[in-house]
Amino acid sequence: MLIRTSRDGFNHPVASEITPREVYEGRRQLLKLMAGGVLASWASREAFAKGAPLPGAKSTVAGATTMEKITEYKDATSYNNFYEFGTGKEDPAQNAHTLKTKPWTVEVEGLVKKPAKYTLEDLLKLSPQEERIYRLRCVEGWSMVIPWVGYSMSKLIEKVEPQGNAKFVEFVTLADKATMPYVGSRVLDWPYVEGLRMDEAMHPLTLLSFGMYGEVLPNQNGAPVRLVVPWKYGFKSAKSLVKIRFTDKEPRTAWNKAASHEYGFYSNVNPNVDHPRWSQATERRIGEDGLFAKKRKTLMFNGYEQQVGQLYAGMDLKKNY
C-alpha cells in the first residue's frame, strides 16, 4: 500500500527544505523589531531590494500556508513573465522601472449594481490584508513559493454587488505604449486580458494582491495590484490590473486568442493534461536549479485540490483545459 505522509500527496518537501513555522515567524519578528515596527521580511532580500513597506499589511500568516521553502526574493523578482516589458525572463526586472504606478485607478464595470472607480488607496483600505504563501506554477514548467500580501477578491466582488446574470469576471491590465516597451509589438493582442468564472473569482484562495515579502509589489511582479490564482497556471494571475468587468459571456483571454489550442479558458494546473508541445507532469522549482536538482512532480490543481476540486465536479478537465 502506498503510504502518503502529507495531505498534498507524494510531493512533500524533505526535511532540509522546510522552514519551520516557528523559525519563519521568529525571523519575521526579529526583522520587524529591527525595522522599528515597520513590516520587513527576508534577510536574503536586504542586499537586493529597495521596496517600500506596504501600508496596512499585516504580518500574520493566513489562508493557505505551506511548509515549503520560500523562494528567494532575488529569484522571485529577477525571473519573471511580464510580456509588456519583454519576452525574456530577465527583461521585466530590467525594463519595468518605467511603469508609473501613481496615481492608479481600477475601474469596476459591467453587470454590477455598484460600478465604481477605485483609487489604489481605496482598494488598500477595502479589507484587511493578509499574507498568503502560495505556489505559483508557470505553464512553462517552473514554479516558485511566494508570500503574497492582499485579500480575497471576493471582498471587492461583494462590495460592488454583481447582478444575477454575471457569470464571469474579466481582468484587464494596463497597456501603455509610453511606459511599456512591448505594448504595440505583435507577441500578444494588448491589453493582456484574463478571466475567471464567477465561482472561481469568489473562491477565498483567489487573491487581489498588493505586495509580496511584506512590501509593495515590485513593478516586474505586477505593481501596484495584481491577481493571484494559485491553482491555475501562472498566466491567469494578471499583473497591473486597471479594469475588472463582470459579464455573462466567457471572456476571450490574451493567451487564448494567441493560441487557443494551447491555452484554454480554465488553465487549471493539471499534470495529466500535457501542453501540446511539452509535458506538464513535472516542474523545476526556481532556486533549486543546478546539475543535480531533481524535478518535482506537479500536483493536481497545483496542490490546492482539496480547496478547489469541487468547483470542477463533473467537468471533463481534458476538454476544459
Ligand SMILES: Nc1nc2c(c(=O)[nH]1)N[C@H]1C(S)=C(S)[C@@H](COP(=O)(O)O)O[C@H]1N2
Ligand atoms: N499583464 C501581464 N500579466 C501577467 C503576465 C504578462 O505577461 N502580462 N505573465 C503571466 C505569467 S505567464 C506568469 S507565469 C506570471 C508570473 O508572475 P511573476 O513574475 O510575479 O512570478 O504572471 C502572469 N501575469
Ligand SMILES: [Mo]
Ligand atoms: Mo507563465
